[in-house]
Amino acid sequence: QQQVKQSPQSLIVQKGGISIINCAYENTAFDYFPWYQQFPGKGPALLIAIRPDVSEKKEGRFTISFNKSAKQFSLHIMDSQPGDSATYFCAAGSGPDTGRRALTFGSGTRLQVQP
């Protein structure tokens, strides 16, 4: 019940295309859903996050879509660039203050954006 399932495992997109990564969760207590970007040899970096009281959040080229009834959320990267090539992790947490939350991570998606 604590798992967060992420797909696809890997993704190849042409420069300028849209990258879409999907996640699904079971635990209805989760109420905080961040996405992290990780480059090789680096720590995960917080990219964008959403709470379940909204269905979509956009920051620049990155958009989270959230479907509470389906318990699914996704990351869309518009106009994908070679510099976006990295591993992306969805995560979920629950409780007060988002900084206080232990996170359950998805298995990661390795994105490759071809020039």
Added chain:
Amino acid sequence: EPEVTQTPSHQVTQMGQEVILRCVPISNHLYFYWYRQILGQKVEFLVSFYNNEISEKSEIFDDQFSVERPDGSNFTLKIRSTKLEDSAMYFCASGGSGTLQGAFFGQGTRLTVV
């Protein structure tokens, strides 16, 4: 921009030895974490720490692990008797209060147990 710093970046240790991984969280953060990532796998939660005590721990965080905040700035993870399967990247993270601030991760310490 404030960041979480971890030392060392790479630690090689003999099986059965004790290791201490060190972290300096972001200065005004209140919540501290250790996560680990076995090569090529997902990031796994180990332990959270708040108000000088453990808030939550996972099944991975057994008796060989301990955490400490010995002063106002450092946060450490001690592994008492390392095993081969402890080889992983260990990430420290810290978080502040706020609705969407989230947790910020350090660069990690790669632990290799031989």
